[in-house]
Amino acid sequence: MQGTRGSVRLIEVVFPEHTNHYGTLFGGQALQLMSKAAFLGGRSFVRGDVVMARCGEVLFHAPVRLGSTLVLDTHVSRAGRSSLTVCVRGCVQDVATEALACVLEGEFEMVAVDAAGRPRRMARLAEAISEEIV
């Protein structure tokens, strides 16, 4: 296995297609990138497909400029019978020092689904929790 279950890192460059008319990352694009991270974090935890059921609070601490490297990290903070909570933290990475400055924080509730996209119960999920979270 690679790293902790449910913890994935996405890296993205902010290109003109992601920006608003201020030349910074459009809030809606930030949410889309965080959703993709939450999807991949959830999929990694559940080892199966997931869909989004709820987006909890998301904070935008600072504008993200065109050309920035944006690093998104996930971890799973809660796992129930059929749903789980994926926390996503987004940081701008300084090009010269690689220091990370947190600009985005949010949590997303994902639901495990079968191949047709219908919710499914997560027998194996409970074990996964006791194994890796507790």
Added chain:
Amino acid sequence: MQGTRGSVRLIEVVFPEHTNHYGTLFGGQALQLMSKAAFLGGRSFVRGDVVMARCGEVLFHAPVRLGSTLVLDTHVSRAGRSSLTVCVRGCVQDVATEALACVLEGEFEMVAVDAAGRPRRMARLAEAISEEIV
């Protein structure tokens, strides 16, 4: 003036470019569309530019299929000195009856900004509230 200040309606068709691999609207795309609605609702209320500071809870009640008409309505529920809360409600519109079924609900906190994208105080905002909300 047209309608209540801060209340705008967006209509969108769900095209393949908006879908995930289940053939339904990707959650991240839903959030992007809601963000655009919140931006336009905030801009309409403030009569100036806004940026997103916080996304409150967003609920996804049901999957939205390819080809659906998605109707997004906004209203402003709170307005402070420099920020305001825009509620967004997204409905799938039945093609035959035009009945609306609510599938998305969320709220977004927007901040008024000047031409350079920096936050600005909202002297005129307070009046707008007393006029139109209270």
Added chain:
Amino acid sequence: MQGTRGSVRLIEVVFPEHTNHYGTLFGGQALQLMSKAAFLGGRSFVRGDVVMARCGEVLFHAPVRLGSTLVLDTHVSRAGRSSLTVCVRGCVQDVATEALACVLEGEFEMVAVDAAGRPRRMARLAEAISEEIV
């Protein structure tokens, strides 16, 4: 029912992805947005799916700058046995005053289709006309 049959309003923000190298809305993007409006106006009138058969004259009165709010309104000016004409009018909305300045005007001929995208006769369409246009 909400408003007149076939009359829908779309609102869009002009983002960098919509612009040409002059920093204004690309003509082809304007036509794409008007087509989406015509599709939704036609769908609303027919209460079923439609495809575009013909784009009549479209006028571009003025360039539309990055960051503009673009408001597109439709109405149905003609309805035949299986086709109908949807007029689309696009305006830039002044952010401070919400005044609308017309920048785009065009008309689109849409044809009613069944679920497989094949044209279908419109028995109910004739009634719709006598009811709401005449």
Added chain:
Amino acid sequence: MQGTRGSVRLIEVVFPEHTNHYGTLFGGQALQLMSKAAFLGGRSFVRGDVVMARCGEVLFHAPVRLGSTLVLDTHVSRAGRSSLTVCVRGCVQDVATEALACVLEGEFEMVAVDAAGRPRRMARLAEAISEEIV
């Protein structure tokens, strides 16, 4: 010089991102591709930048399926002092025989502009016409 002034050929593959929910080329995407062709045809004729002022009648003869090769040809049918008319003809190319079946026809009025996007008079355009059209 390569070919007749103002005559360019664009070739495109219809990918999922261009389609509507019927799995065929969305009418708005067809107009966008034709606009790009008209822009390039006008630029080639004028030997300078152009913007779209008017879209004349465009006919959609048949749906264009996902995966099709779409060939767009332009020619200039009229050139005035500062504007010109670019005709665009779009054909689906049969993969096995390379035979072309016309599916799109339209004309676009383009205006010559300077580097800032402002209309400019076309002294040299008149000569170009007498040379190459008449």
Added chain:
Amino acid sequence: MQGTRGSVRLIEVVFPEHTNHYGTLFGGQALQLMSKAAFLGGRSFVRGDVVMARCGEVLFHAPVRLGSTLVLDTHVSRAGRSSLTVCVRGCVQDVATEALACVLEGEFEMVAVDAAGRPRRMARLAEAISEEIV
């Protein structure tokens, strides 16, 4: 038949959506456009569908600015039993003189496939070669 088998020309305008944060064509977008050209060149030679098996060396001679006309030409340099090599040359076209300056060069190995995307043997390909390359 139109021109030499396997030789196609694509023309594209560099729009903001194709650029990086330097305001020039993003290298990845250049490769995507060249891939589309290689696909169309291969399809034209094989008279059937193809997929990419290998991208040979691609050289980027100079940055391509926003608003440029980019002309991509293909020719087939090698054809085997089931695969072929498509060379792609990309030039920026000067707007005033239509002179071409080569900025991109690469070659792509394509494999003939059936309708399901599976590789297929190319009996007719050998004949095509003796006919048109040798």
Added chain:
Amino acid sequence: MQGTRGSVRLIEVVFPEHTNHYGTLFGGQALQLMSKAAFLGGRSFVRGDVVMARCGEVLFHAPVRLGSTLVLDTHVSRAGRSSLTVCVRGCVQDVATEALACVLEGEFEMVAVDAAGRPRRMARLAEAISEEIV
């Protein structure tokens, strides 16, 4: 510092917008994703901006289906005075087991540039090599 200099990992979900008409990842999109990885790997090594100068051989071992998790890993194999070679390896990750199956391999030559996108000499690059590669 986090991990080896120049080694970054990108994760992507294959959505409909990335696919061709076979329902698999379009080769050109694969190259675009690999280019983004090479850009980020180069930026991480150089601690400054880079542009692509050359794409070496890229192999496509297998089609990548819609909905796949695609993992792209980079490492720097060569660093000169002003340029460096970034190797990119792309794997499909099995959702159930998280096992990686290599589907894409390529190398990209990147050049260090200043803020205006012009090449710059890399005094500090030589030290970086002796420190971390040798």
